[in-house]
Amino acid sequence: MAEVETRKIIHVDMDAFYASVEQRDDPALRGRPVAVGYGAKRGVVAAASYEARVFGVHSAMPSTTALRKCPELVFVPPRFEVYRAVSRQIREIFADYTDLIEPLSLDEAYLDVTANRKGIPTASATAMEIRARILEVTGLTASAGISYNKFLAKLASDQRKPNGQFVVPPSAGAAFIEALPVRKFHGVGPVTAEKMNRLGIFTGADLRQQSLAFLQGHFGKSGPWYHAIAQGEDHRPVVSDRPRKSSGSETTFRNDLTEPAEIEEGVIAMADEVWAWCEKAQAFGRTVTVKIKYADFQQATRSRTLGTPVTSQEVLRSVSIDLVRTVFPPAKGIRLLGVTLSSFDAAEVAPVEQLDLGI
Structure with missing residues (x-):
């Protein structure tokens, strides 16, 4: 624990x-419940303002459900190029303090400031200065969690949202975890939390009482x-510039697709979006996966791993x-x-010409 506890x-x-970002750029949206996404019948909320969250609106919620919860909800179409540009500004601020930056998404990252550049x-104090900058x-607020490991820092950042920060020192790590419900633990999803509850594990304190053998027996790896x-231990380092393992794109259609031609057209559109990123990043993988979600929300996936990286759009x-043709004719919309x-291999250099893959 000594090495972990010395980390900041x-x-x-x-x-x-x-x-x-949308409220910043459009003053008419400030103070109003806002959802980023499409308010159409098949739309999904990508993000919700705090004013919308008061009504129970949250990301990944169907637009129709969000509107039932909050009839005054204002839908704004996403502008990902703008979000990416702002994210780059934030990353530049981080770089003034440390080289050890591990982005998790456009809007969150871990920083190891054990040896910060500004001393x-x-x-x-470092987090306070970063948030002020x-x-x-950007004109935007950020929250921060500070601790001696990544797990606790992420939990801590939720404690004073929005526009606040919270510290969990080594002396308080175990007590902090004991008091939290396991459903709030990063990495414990709803299904796992429900399973833990059935086993009598509701809080960090309950989890800490379980033996390693018990947890392995019920949760495997x-x-x-x-x-x-449960002991407040997390030895994972902050890893900067982590290699991306996959590139994906998906969309929910306004109306259910039933005709093979329109289904293939939809798959081509998604493949082209993935290819645009791969070409820009010069990163190529060997495994192609197609995801299909039916009108009744049942889901199917189909995958194929090739012998060499895919290096052409065709x-x-x-x-x-x-x-996708393996599910034709579709039994339902x-x-x-x-x-x-996926299956990116950083050791491989993409060939100039696509090899004959026999397909």
């Missing part, structure tokens, strides 16, 4: 990022992780179409399609 980790999390003595440069975090399209390219 900050988890910075922007407050309602997409929605806050600020405490991580708490973000507000000055995740058992040692649950056992460690091949990605072809494999994606072949995969399709509401969502997605395409993902």
Whole structure:
């Protein structure tokens, strides 16, 4: 524990990022319940302002449900290029303090400021300064969690939202975890939390009382992780510039797709979005996965792993179409399609010409 406790980790999390950007850029939206997304019948909320969250609106909620909860909800279409530009501004601020930056998404990141560039003595003061700079440069607020490991820092960043920060020192780590419900633990999803509850595990204190053998017996490979975090232990370092493992795109359609031609057209559109990122990043994978969600929300996936990386748009399209054709004719309408390219191999250099893959 000595090495872990000497680390100074900050988890910075922007407050309602997409929605806050929209409210910043359009004064008419300030103080109003805002959802980023499409308010159409098949739309989904990508982000919700704090004014909307009061009504129970949250990300991934169907637009129709969100509007029932909050009839005054204002839908704004997403502007991802703007969000990415703001995210780059924030990342530049982080870089003034440390090289050890691990982005989790456009709006959150871990920073290891054990040896920060400005020589600020405490991580708490460092986080305060970073948040002030973000507000000055972007006009947006951020919250921060500060602790001696990543797990606790992420939990801490939720404690004073929005526009606040919270510190969990090594002396308080175990007590902080004991008091929290396991459903709030990062990495414990609803299904796992429900399983823990059935086993009598409701809080961090309950989790800490379980033996490693018990947790391994019920949760397999995740058992040692649950056992460690219950003790306040997380030895993962902050990893800067983590290699991306996949690129994917999916969309929910306004109307269910039933005709093979329109289904293939939808898959091609998703494949083209994935290819645009791969080409820009010069990152290519070998595994193509197609995701199909039906009108009744049942889901199916089809995958194929090739012998060499996919390095042409035509091949990605072809494999994606072949995969979706395995569900033809569709027994019911399709509401969502997605395409993902994974199995990136950083050791391989993309060839100039696409090899004959026999497809």
